[in-house]
Amino acid sequence: MSKELLQDLSWRGLLYQQTDEEGMAALLEREKTALYCGVDPTADSMHIGHIVPLLTLRRFQLHGHQPILLVGGATGTIGDPSGRSEERQLQTMEQVDKNVEAIAQQMRRIFDFETENGAKMVNNKDWISNMTIIDFLRDYGKLVNINYLLAKDSISSRLDSGLSFTEFAYTLIQGIDFNHLYDHHNCRVQIGGSDQWGNITTGLEMIRKTHDEEAKAFGITIPLVTKSDGTKFGKTAGGAIWLDAEKTSPYEFFQFWINTADADVIKYLKIFTFVSREEIEGLEKAVQEAAHLREAQKRLAKEMTQLIHGEEAHYQAVRISQALFSGNLKELSPAEMKDAFKDVPSAEHAKEDVNLVELLVNTGVSPSKRQAREDVTNGAISINGEKVTDVSYLVTGSDRLDDQFIIVRRGKKNYRMIHFLQ
Incomplete structure (x- = not known):
């Protein structure tokens, strides 16, 4: 043995x-x-x-x-x-x-x-x-x-x-x-x-x-764990990847592993998981033949997130990822929304009803009122996953999640979290 x-x-x-x-x-x-x-x-x-x-x-x-x-x-x-x-x-x-x-x-x-x-x-x-x-x-x-x-x-x-x-x-x-x-x-x-x-x-x-x-x-x-590109393992722009859910949320933890480079993922599966040799060799073949499916990364992220945070945390991390990929943010709870957009640019605004065009300019989402009106009428603006095309739209308490914030998307990938202050 x-x-x-x-x-x-x-x-x-x-x-x-x-x-x-x-x-x-x-x-x-x-x-x-x-x-x-x-x-x-x-x-x-x-x-x-x-x-x-x-x-x-x-x-x-x-x-x-x-x-x-x-x-x-x-x-x-x-x-x-x-x-x-x-x-x-x-x-x-x-x-x-x-x-x-x-x-x-x-x-x-x-x-x-x-x-x-x-x-x-x-x-x-x-x-x-x-x-x-x-x-x-x-x-x-x-x-x-x-x-x-x-x-x-x-x-x-x-x-x-x-x-x-x-x-x-x-x-x-x-x-x-x-x-x-x-x-x-x-x-x-x-x-x-x-x-x-x-x-x-x-x-x-x-x-x-x-x-x-x-x-x-x-x-x-x-051995010291290293990345194939020579950079330090376990560090991101936000710092270390902690096991404490308050320091690194389960979603961030999941994202760290799911974003592993193809050159590193098999190595990490060997080091960090208890997946069998036979299955890892099968995943290695999948990386070589169909890397775009990211099967190895999905397995790595699942194993590590479940080990440290449990099955429910892994399920929620997958839900958030799928909602962001599809753009269907309505499926997420306010807590999941806050977690998912923790690292996107943010802005603050007074907690009051405000015209959408004014809000876009005041928070830097759009550079000018003219551009903001064009963005709205062209269908480029969404609030909490709902597209808004009316330039007279009033952002009110019904839009605020937990009465605290909204997520504004401009175009396909430009997100901003707007916090409303008393």
Whole structure:
């Protein structure tokens, strides 16, 4: 079974570095194993870049192994120097605790906690916060040589620009985590992104130093996910793609995946979804032969939206997309309308009855009254999906959605959201 799992991970492009490939394969073949992955609560939500190691850990769970999910209530107050060029701004303990709970809720959507090999949730604050500075220096600081730490990329890359002792010590604390989980949860493997290699190997060093020669643990890293055009994965003009529906709505989340380039979609299906190899290979053929149908993108968007937000959210995202494509906005609720047009240009107007032509000019939809009248009489103007051709039309409260806004369309694709203020 372990051979099948590792072959699948390799095919999906999810294996980057392994500390002992043969030893770990033998361990997984021999026994059901506990593996862990950590996430620091530096924000009150994970974004899609965070979930690649977690989804990989979920694959181990589907093959009978046990995931341990570490939310770093302690490490999150310090900051990991990996991949950063400057010091992280420290958060209050209260904010970190709130972030921990928010991230834990998101993890519960991905993992099964009820089966025999159900996931465990742990917080390193539970064992780190009780440790004195003397305990830290005597019990762990003595185990790791300074030269060993200076050789790590996450530390050496920051020496010229500056690195506080706080962030310098981060790798030791993550090493303590692995050692603690090894002792108390029989955890034998840590999984992380490629930037976590230095932290993982510090943990292995601590386990080696604090146990007899038979102690054996392993580390795996996942490659950094990139886009085929060289731009950063997971970023849009609006910023990161968050798992929190308040930060990135389910519709925006769905749109991110549905707009995946043909050159990237099969790669993302392998990395992010649990779709079988046979089906992915079939979708790869569909991309080659009928890319315009976007079958692979539809499957990717469905899998990811359902995983993070549920089936109903996926259904609503598809409804919004179809309504926008057809231009039949009347099918959408005010909430769906607001979500769909969140990023279109907007304007404000006093909450009062107003002639349509005046409204078009006042809000910049049309450049002049003459052009506005032409737009209306030519059938180029729609309000909330309804075409209006009467230049004397009065926009009233009956047009306002939730008594707050309307969506004006000029031509085929030029939309504007007009907010009405008291």
